[in-house]
Amino acid sequence: MNAPAVPSWDPALEARHAPLIATLERLIPCMEVPLHLPWIDAIASLKKERGAVIMAHSYQSPEIFHGVADITGDSLALAQAAAKCDSDLIVLCGVHFMAESAKILAPDKTVLIPDMQAGCSLASSITAEDVRALRAQHPGVPVVSYVNTSAAVKAESDACCTSANAVHMVNAVAAEFGVNQVIFLPDRYLGAWVATQTPVELVLWHGQCEVHEKFTAMEARHTRERFDAKIVAHPECSPEVLAEADFVGSTSAMGKWLEKEKPVRVAMITECSMADNLRNQFPQVEFIKPCNLCPHMKRITLPNIHACLRDMRNEIHVPEDVIVRARKALDRMLAVGRGEKV
Incomplete structure (x- = not known):
């Protein structure tokens, strides 16, 4: 299919989107804003015409996160939003497993993803x-799967979790099944961190996030010493990196920690766009960026959001029997909620 024509520039865009322009100019190079604005305006028109809701993960670039999204947040927030969504059309600006989760939780809705190739190294590391x-190998041991997994894997699991509630979910599942051992998959680093926070014995898989695994303890130490910055790390990082951190937590917990601690300077050891988007919420904090981009998240762009809405392309389909079984695992996760403390 041909690429969409670039929407034309209209001087009226500046007046129509003045508050957004002010926000984006704080977060991205100001020369990029005029390039994004026609796409943002065109998407807004299409969204209204289609009656669509656009959801964007915290790792999406600012022009998407702030420019076109109706609902933003981490994996748990997007899953909760999908389960409660009133619109018949959801455009999920994130990676494929997130769009699948939205479809599982809202099976009667049409769920689109702007790029079908937006995958995840964790989701591809394990199969049903x-x-x-x-x-x-471990009869009678329940399975808790990180939400970064395919629908087929979720369907084989007893419960799902996000980084925001992984510890809480492990404890809840162990109590529900009356066991002291849980299979936790697929992220070995997140699993290793969870294992330090719970008395439940974990059987781990060998998956890892290609973004977070690249960070090193040396980078964290250098950032603290060179910039006198607080270190905030995602639990998908290696234990050596987490040992250097002032705080370890999920994407949502990072924001809560910043609000509570109000550091002068902070380094976010996670995907780059997380810091970009938090800068708008915490203008008084200086963000140092020892940063890695997620190549899958960055497959989502304004042009392919527009194309997906215009042509109703890239619809997510999940077999009904998989939806039924995966829904049980996701419902357990939603029933527990966040369960995190900061």
């Missing part, structure tokens, strides 16, 4: 067959 093999 792998989960069945783990169950055979």
Whole structure:
């Protein structure tokens, strides 16, 4: 299919989007704003015409996160929003497993993703067959799957979790099933961190996030020493990196920590756009960026959001039997909620 024509510039855009322009000029190079604005305006028109709701993950670039999204947040927030969404059309600006989760929680809705190739190294690290093999090796042990997994893997799991509620979910599932051991997959680093926070014994898988695994303890130490910055790290980082951190937490917990601690200077050891988007909320904080981009998140762009809405392309389909079984795992996660403390 041909690429969409670039929307034309209209001087009236500046007046129509003045508050947004002010926000974006604080977060991205100001010369980029006029390039994004026609797309943002065109998407706004299409969104209204289609009656669509656009959801964007915290790792989306500012022109998407602030420019076109109706609902923003971490994986748990987007899942909660999908379950409660009134619109019949959801455009999920994130990676494929997030769009699948939205479809599972809102099976009667049309769910689109701007790029079908927006994947995840964690989701691709494990299959439903792998989960069945783990169950055979550990009979009677329940499975908690990180939400960064395919619908098929969720369907083989007893519960899902996000980084925001992983510890709480492990404890809740162990109590519900009356066991002291849980299979936790697929992120070995998140699993290792959870294992330090719970008495439940964890059986771990060997998956890891290609963004967070790249950070090193040396980078964290250098950032603290060179810039006198507080270090805030996502639990998908290695134990060596987490040992250097002043705070370890999910994307939502990072924001709560900033609000509570109000550091002068902070380094966010996570995907780059997380810091970009938080800068708007915390203008008094100086953000140092020892930063890695998620190549999958960055496959989502304003042009392909526009194309997906215009042509109703890239619809997410999940088999009904998978939806039924995966929904049970996701419902357990939603029932527990965040369960995190800062």
